[in-house]
Amino acid sequence: MIRNLFRNPLSAIGFTVLTLFIAMSFLPFLFTSHPYYEQDLSRRLSKPNSRNIFGCDEVGRDVFSRVLYGGRVSLTIGMIVVSLSAFVGTCIGLVAGYYGGIADQMTMRVIDVFLAFPGILLAIAIASIVSQNMFNLIIALTILGWVGFARLTRANVLVIKEMDYIQAVRSAGAGPARILFVHIFPNVISPLIVHFTLSIAGVIIAESSLSFLGLGISPPYPSWGGMLASALLYIREAPHMVLFPGLFIMLTVLSLNFIGDGIRDILDPRFKPKIN
Amino acid sequence: MARILINRFLFAVPTVIGVLIVVFLLLRLTPGDPVEQMLGQFANPADIVRIRNQLGLDKPLLTQFIEYMQGILRLDFGRSLKNNEPVKDIIFRVYPLTLLLSVLSMIFALTFSIPMGIFSAVRHYSFMDNFVMVFGLLGVSIPNFWLGPMLILLFSVQLGIFNVSGFNNWYDLVLPVITLGTAMWAFLLRQTRSSVLDVYRMDFVTTAYAKGLSRRTVLYRHILRNALIPVVTVAGLQLGALLSGAVITERVFALPGLGDTIISAVKSRDYPVVQGAIILISITYVIVNIITDIIYTLIDPRIEL
Numbered sequence: 001m002i003r004n005l006f007r008n009p010l011s012a013i014g015f016t017v018l019t020l021f022i023a024m025s026f027l028p029f030l031f032t033s034h035p036y037y038e039q040d041l042s043r044r045l046s047k048p049n050s051r052n053i054f055g056c057d058e059v060g061r062d063v064f065s066r067v068l069y070g071g072r073v074s075l076t077i078g079m080i081v082v083s084l085s086a087f088v089g090t091c092i093g094l095v096a097g098y099y100g101g102i103a104d105q106m107t108m109r110v111i112d113v114f115l116a117f118p119g120i121l122l123a124i125a126i127a128s129i130v131s132q133n134m135f136n137l138i139i140a141l142t143i144l145g146w147v148g149f150a151r152l153t154r155a156n157v158l159v160i161k162e163m164d165y166i167q168a169v170r171s172a173g174a175g176p177a178r179i180l181f182v183h184i185f186p187n188v189i190s191p192l193i194v195h196f197t198l199s200i201a202g203v204i205i206a207e208s209s210l211s212f213l214g215l216g217i218s219p220p221y222p223s224w225g226g227m228l229a230s231a232l233l234y235i236r237e238a239p240h241m242v243l244f245p246g247l248f249i250m251l252t253v254l255s256l257n258f259i260g261d262g263i264r265d266i267l268d269p270r271f272k273p274k275i276n
Numbered sequence: 277m278a279r280i281l282i283n284r285f286l287f288a289v290p291t292v293i294g295v296l297i298v299v300f301l302l303l304r305l306t307p308g309d310p311v312e313q314m315l316g317q318f319a320n321p322a323d324i325v326r327i328r329n330q331l332g333l334d335k336p337l338l339t340q341f342i343e344y345m346q347g348i349l350r351l352d353f354g355r356s357l358k359n360n361e362p363v364k365d366i367i368f369r370v371y372p373l374t375l376l377l378s379v380l381s382m383i384f385a386l387t388f389s390i391p392m393g394i395f396s397a398v399r400h401y402s403f404m405d406n407f408v409m410v411f412g413l414l415g416v417s418i419p420n421f422w423l424g425p426m427l428i429l430l431f432s433v434q435l436g437i438f439n440v441s442g443f444n445n446w447y448d449l450v451l452p453v454i455t456l457g458t459a460m461w462a463f464l465l466r467q468t469r470s471s472v473l474d475v476y477r478m479d480f481v482t483t484a485y486a487k488g489l490s491r492r493t494v495l496y497r498h499i500l501r502n503a504l505i506p507v508v509t510v511a512g513l514q515l516g517a518l519l520s521g522a523v524i525t526e527r528v529f530a531l532p533g534l535g536d537t538i539i540s541a542v543k544s545r546d547y548p549v550v551q552g553a554i555i556l557i558s559i560t561y562v563i564v565n566i567i568t569d570i571i572y573t574l575i576d577p578r579i580e581l
Contacts, residue, residue, distance in 0.1 A: 119520025246422030
């Protein structure tokens with residue numbers, strides 16, 4: 001799979017950049033000697049130089065270290081939220097799609113309601129009543145994320161369950177649980193993998209947006225969105241504070257999109273001839 | 277026709293009621309006391325009782341729900357906890373700016389995405405097509421809370437063409453519109469290109485060429501008429517999504533719109549304002565989707581109701 005991914009130049013770039021970012025975020029001590037919290041007021045707002053390659057922020061902390069540690073938070077939250085959403089959404093989608101009837105109708109109405117809140121609005125609403133911490137942030141983003149997985153799973157299950165081989169296993173005496181997990185699930189997994197990859201990008205943007213609005217990760221812990229929010233106050237004196245966190249968000253999201261597109265090309269049988 | 281319209285709107289009623297229930301339950305079913313959350317740990321007990329009474333949280337849940345629904349039907353969202361101003365007055369005062377920003381961004385996105393998408397599709401896999409599509413990919417990946425500051429940096433700080441923030445005249449909306457519209461532009465660009473390419477491969481296009489019609493006639497009369505229907509539909513459905521992006525854009529440029537109001541209200545835990553604003557945006561979103569749906573069925577003769 002990874003070898004196939006490397007045949008597509010864009011996903012090869014995405015994969016390389018993302019791997020590099022993951023290494024930098026989770027092993028920051030290999031790349032920087034400054035802790036993200038180390039303050040040095042004499043270096044306040046200093047421009048990028050040989051000691052601080054991305055410069056310093058408003059209290060003299062190293063922007064490079066903060067970008068790395070912020071990346072760790074964003075990538076971790078992205079993985080956790082998307083894994084949770086995928087688990088919850090897929091289970092609900094499988095059951096709703098397979099059993100149909102009233103369970104399916106109810107699920108679809110609930111999904112309609114969740115989709116009626118555009119973008120991160122529901123997460124903002126949740127942030128307004130719960131206290132601000134990592135756990136609540138993950139819950140709020142998962143509430144946003146499961147819907148996509150549920151819809152996608154349900155739509156594919158509806159197609160697969162009508163196929164002849166499902167009839168065959170049913171007449172061979174397989175129970176619903178066996179049919180669902182052994183015979184249907186493996187056949188709906190491809191679009192879910194693509195959605196999983198692209199969702200991580202979506203969650204990273206959503207988390208950064210909330211942190212930018214001051215509703216996500218709370219300072220002094222670094223987050224890409226939070227760094228941009230404070231950078232906006234010093235935009236005249238220290239443009240480097242705006243530049244770097246955003247650049248990292250964009251490159252991460254772009255890489256994930258490239259990888260997602262690459263996986264889609266590999267998994268979608270309509271594109272098979274191009275790869276082989 | 278009238279029956280179709282009524283049907284579509286009736287179909288949305290359960291969704292709207294669902295939205296209202298979710299917003300209602302959010303405040304009531306969250307673990308912990310929402311009023312203590314609002315006022316902080318060291319609040320005066322008398323204040324807690326007063327606010328709880330003002331929000332009606334001391335009544336049974338069903339009574340609260342009936343009063344809440346009655347209020348919404350009269351467009352009464354309660355009063356702000358901060359200055360006791362009716363929430364209705366606050367949100368309807370700032371909403372026009374948010375709507376204006378969203379609509380202008382959509383116009384910006386459509387103006388540039390459709391011609392470029394058609395161009396890319398007509399010359400698919402050429403150098404220019406790849407060039408445009410790379411820009412499209414950048415456009416969908418760039419977060420608007422970074423694009424905004426970067427535009428400020430270039431046009432306001434370096435070149436001094438626009439004001440950094442605030443809203444005093446139309447001029448101040450240029451950068452916010454670009455910021456909010458770019459992701460939409462990129463999205464619609466990709467949509468237009470793939471839609472035109474899909475139609476390109478259809479039999480009736482081959483037939484039209486075989487009849488000896490010029491490339492131009494085939495493109496305008498046969499391809500675009502079919503290819504742009506899904507693009508316009510997607511644009512309509514995404515207009516609501518712009519409302520959510522507007523929240524962030526308004527924050528970047530300090531525009532006094534609904535988004536800015538929501539975030540300030542969230543930070544000061546002014547729940548009635550948050551609640552009213554979220555209901556207003558969600559209902560707008562649902563209504564825009566219904567209208568798009570109706571327009572779609574009207575312009576595409578293949579769909580029968």
